Amino acid sequence: MSSSFGARLSALHGPERLCVGIDPHPSTLESWGLSDNAEGTGEFARVVVDAAIAGGIRLIKPQVALFERQGVSGMSVLSNLMSSARERGLLVIADVKRGDIGTSLAGYAQAWLESGSDFEADAMTAVAYQGVGSLEPAFSLAAERGKGVFVLAATSNSEGWAIQSATTKEGDSVAQRVVSDVAQRSIRAPHFDSEWLGVVIGATTDRTQFRLGDSVLSGVPILAPGFGAQGVSLKDLTVRFGSLSANVIPTVSRSVAGDSREGIDQRVSAHFGEVQALW
């Protein structure tokens, strides 16, 4: 796989962009009859990855918090999961939401984007409370290594609104500012022709509340978690995102995991069918 994350993402269209989240919640492990430890977490992840591959899925998004809670062995399980999934041809977006400044941010970028590192993914999510500019070391490393970065812009939880809708000195909302700062950088060589740099916008987010109209987001890849289980069906994707829909990576997690491993192949197929019907 010598081509970059951005180039590979840009080659995926319509239903091929459906991303399956790997979210080993304690409640999911329990309902699956698995132990709430690193072994149970690893077993859950293996079953979901197998079902994703069997169902023609090309992108997965492990929620790192749910591996980190299992300690060192949980991080080891995550490392094995990501390397095995990448060897099998999946694109792995590590949902780590890291953010910091300077050499600390560079440390996170090395952890998740450096070739040969234990936690090497194809792309990572990042948080810009310290400014999109503070994520520069991750953008540089991503550009060098052919990786991707998705910066949190607007989220669907009600507590996020006050901060993300606040008005900057230039009159933008915080979420708008994040998107425009990301959009400016996404045209940088050598990956300017591909979708290596994007934003995260929750599937159930009311974009108008954050003044994130279509023009602000035009051409920006959008990772959109929360389809399926948070009250928004994949069928609503094109209603929610309109002309931006082709740039969206819709993500389903809980509704794929369900309450047991039984039927997971069918749940993946059903979701794939829903997205397929849109295009």
Next chain:
Amino acid sequence: MSSSFGARLSALHGPERLCVGIDPHPSTLESWGLSDNAEGTGEFARVVVDAAIAGGIRLIKPQVALFERQGVSGMSVLSNLMSSARERGLLVIADVKRGDIGTSLAGYAQAWLESGSDFEADAMTAVAYQGVGSLEPAFSLAAERGKGVFVLAATSNSEGWAIQSATTKEGDSVAQRVVSDVAQRSIRAPHFDSEWLGVVIGATTDRTQFRLGDSVLSGVPILAPGFGAQGVSLKDLTVRFGSLSANVIPTVSRSVAGDSREGIDQRVSAHFGEVQALW
């Protein structure tokens, strides 16, 4: 150590609050003559912790990004470092800057605050781009387990200003909003009488730019990284923080690490002396 982080912090006064950062930067490892791997990182951390203890330091703050970049074995080194330091009586503030929502945030809280977990610290730092309310699972667990949480409010890097100074619908700056949301929660039982919940404000931050006057911050514990190496001497602590100074946890990292392990005891003593002279 059955008493809570907040109670133990509240029992520390003046120079006893000096916190030593454990920041195994690649450049520091190199100048110390250590390998840029988990072993070198662990050796650096051991020397700094020994020097801290020898110098009467009570608080340390490992920068987690610089362990995470060393992969699974780096996280194992961090786990050993934190448990050994805690056994030796130090209070450990894990500088992880985690942020997310719901069960994911709960996962991070379990990783860093749960009793007996691999990464158990006494307190953690967190980021509230998704709202202070999204950190509720960490506050709850901290209150139950006698741990601490410090939420990023205002930072000294120039790229952070646009977002942190943005104006919310209520007319506060984002940084103010974070501080007031934290202050509201910090009075919660069973730790209302102690400093279990605070904010992070960079040592070199111009607070007026973020409208973080003394009244907003009154009574809120302030973790203040960046003394020593970013152009602000510990001698300026009381000038910078005025009447709030007693609530500040000043943190020194690079100026303690220096360019080699030689002289680290003296560097710790010198910093301790600087804070001592203030009180």
